[in-house]
Each structure stands twice: as structure tokens, then as C-alpha cells.
Amino acid sequence: MVSRDSPSPRRVLLVTGLSGAGRTTALHGLEDFGFEAIDNLPLSFLRRLFDLPESFTRPLAVGIDVRTRDFNVENVLEEIESLSTHKDLDLQLIFLDCDDEVLVRRYEETRRRHPAGGERPVLDGIAYERQLLAPIRERANFVFNTTKLSPWEFRQLLKEAFAGEEAAETLLFITSFAYANGLPREADLVFDVRFLNNPHYVAALRPLNGRDKEVGEYVSADPGFDSFFDSLTQMLGLLLPRFEEEGKSYLTIAIGCTGGRHRSVFIAEKLRDWLAEQGRRVSLRHRDLGGPSEGS
16 A cells, blocks of 8 residues: 555656547546556646645555536646656556547447537537546557457456556557457557468367367477577567566557467467566466367
């Protein structure tokens, strides 16, 4: 627990992003993980909150968006830069993104107007807000795209990233995916493993997935597997310290195959294990494992 008597900086998360991308879900989740959550706090009150000696004893999550009183992008960025200079605060900015078509569907389902759209169509409001918030997105420590995340998956992602963790090292997210369903929007590094032996064409392996021993043995038997995986880990061993030197809070590594069920799942699991052995903070998600296994 962080208190004013503790030498550790007080942890503060500013949660913002596109309207409908999941800010409320994020704040509720963070509250469950031990944060004190405040939504739509006027910007003029933000700095004063931290000037109070008894302002909070728990980590704090503050939600801000275009509906926040006196919201202005320049003012938001100025406040962030000002608060970042406080030696007693550990401030991080979370930006929540989402694809346009999913945002439109969410607004259509709730029959609500977009807060940045006025009387205009929802898509116009989304486009305007996306352009307006671009500088804030660029400044964010974390950018989470919630397009393909269920509320439960999103909460798990936040839990792994922020619950009880105050370490400074880069948090690593690994996701397996199917090229048939498109690249993960949030990926920083993408590795295509479609060159490896494909279990889909082995009748006994087709119903299984990359978590099954038989699939792992089959993929590992590929003549190029060992040299590929050794090269992958050597490269990450060089890159990760450099990302940390640049102050990157998190890194998403995407591993893809055709159907996202066999090869990518096995490699993602193996890479997660290797990174954990190196003492890294790592989270794993199989984006398309529940989908069809065609051509995986």
C-alpha cells in the first residue's frame, strides 16, 4: 500500500481514449484490483488532488475523455507533463482504442449519441474524436485496442498489467493469431511462422491445438525449427534492453500462422516460457484459438 509516509512514488493511471472503447470497464476493473477510481474529474481539479497530503492512500485511476469539464487536448498534455515532473508520483497514461465498425455497433446497440458527434452520424463523431485525440494517443504509455476483447479478457489484460505490479521493467504481451483474421492492431513485433510444418494436414493432429504435446512435437521436428527459435530468442535478448532504455512500458509480440490454432499457439507458448525463465513480466493470449482450424 502506498502512503504519504512511504518513499515509493504514488501510482497514478490516467485512463482515456475513444468514447465506447472501454474506459468505464477499465476503471471498474482497476477498482477491483485495488485502485481508487475517479471518472470525469475536471482537469482544473487534477493537480490540486495531488497537492493534498491526504489525497489518497491507494493507487489512483482517473478517467478523462471529451466529456470531461474543461477538456482540451493541449491542457491535458500540459497537465500530464507537469505531473510527470513530480518525484512523488508514478504517472502513466493509458489510451483505449477500438476499430470504427465496432464502435459504431456499440453505439447502435445502446442507441446513444456519440459525445463528439452532436447531431451528426456516429461515424462522423468517431472520426472527429480520433483525430482530436491523436496527440494524446501518441503520448500514451499504454495503448490497448479493445476491438476483439471481451470485457472479461480486457479485465484480465488490465489485471496482468497493473494489479499489484509496480515494477519498472517492460511488460511483455504475447499473442498468437490467424492471418486469416488479420494482424493484431496493437502488435509491435510480428513473426510469421507459416513456414513451419503444418499440423493441419495431419488428420490425427487437426482437431488438436498448439498446447497439445503431439502438435508441439510435430512442429519442433521441422528441420528449421531450432535455428528459427534460437534466432528469435537471441534477437529479443538484444532488443528488449533497448526498448527498456527508451522507456517503453509494454511491448506486444504477435506470432501468426494461417488459422491461429497450431503453429502460432505452440511458438507463443514456448516463447512465453522462455521469457518467464529470463525473469520477464509476460502475459499470453491466443486471439483466435477458439475459431475454426482451417489451414492452421
